[in-house]
Amino acid sequence: VLASDTRTNAGVDQISTFRKVTVLQDSGTAVFVLLTAGNLATSQAVVNYLTRDAGRKDSEINLFDVPNMFAAAEIVGRVLRNVLKDNADYVKAANADPNAAFLIGGQIKGGRHRLFHIYSAGNFIEAAPETPFVQIGETKYGKPILDRVVEFDTPIRRAVKAALLSFDSTMRSNLSVGLPIDVVVYRKDSFRIDKQIEVTSDDTYYRSLRDGYGEGIVTLFDELPDPKWHL
């Protein structure tokens, strides 16, 4: 389950909505989902190069010509390093942060489905039983709910529910993250992603989930006893 908000901001007065989810797939042997966070020019450049060269036999960054997901993550890291090498000094000179981070999830025939978090330095870590989710961008507000309910064997629908509530917590506490939320679900060994769900503020499921959780938290808080210390 991969989920992303769609807001990018360069100061709160310049909030725009861009898609941060990219799906790359061939006709049944490999599928990749890329999520981005951080500097939009950097992340768009990386996604652009990867999309452009996907399937190009002569390219060294052709994601459809790698033996496994680890090698795919290496390519994302390498392209990111090159984009930063070309641009970082100029961006810093303009007092902006050139850094960007990526998630890449997917599967290549012959291997299992895997999920990697690529840091701005181009190195990366993999989600694992002990760390069953990874986050990029504005991660902290939404981490407590994930820590409480997401495990390695969490079913897909439950994971989607957790992802939406994580974004809801973040959006309540921070203006820079906003609806709609894009959700992509990949089922292992399917080698195909058919749809991307766009969760808008009109979505009845999202609204009932958000409201039910918000009211439930306050009720739970109310029902827990106050301290009896002499204050």
Place this chain on the structure above:
Amino acid sequence: VLASDTRTNAGVDQISTFRKVTVLQDSGTAVFVLLTAGNLATSQAVVNYLTRDAGRKDSEINLFDVPNMFAAAEIVGRVLRNVLKDNADYVKAANADPNAAFLIGGQIKGGRHRLFHIYSAGNFIEAAPETPFVQIGETKYGKPILDRVVEFDTPIRRAVKAALLSFDSTMRSNLSVGLPIDVVVYRKDSFRIDKQIEVTSDDTYYRSLRDGYGEGIVTLFDELPDPKWHL
């Protein structure tokens, strides 16, 4: 209600416990509670100068010789700026971050009780009806629960409960924040703080609160419906 964890870290392998709460009060006309976050050398220096000069008639940073809480916040900001002016370049040369932030809450006879958040730049903002709580340090993990339950007129015991759950969420998600939690409660117009509550891992109230909340969140999450989208 002022609450602070007690952990300081310079890398996860060097975790120490220091008090980050300082109470300064005279015999019934002024009381101040200082909370610190950030570089420990910077914050200790600031607290040291403020404590040393509190009550010294000849000092320009004597907190017991200010007309109101705004002026007290100005003094904290001024001392912080001076400490950074003396030390920041050396600390940065050692690749460390010299910055520190403060909360100062309290009351001076003739004025109301007030609470300020002093930034590392030495400027500050005041808690207000629209922003009924302020945070320093590792703030994000613990902000969602405060956003949901704390209001300007939240009763004291309820505010203590919220503060403890905010720290619990932070501690679950981040190693750099840890027990015990120091809680100080000031009742307006009392001009006196008699005790500081130290909440340890043995505290039966804290344990029941933490466990009840943790189980309640998971139950709430379980009871909310899964998405019915075709995934």
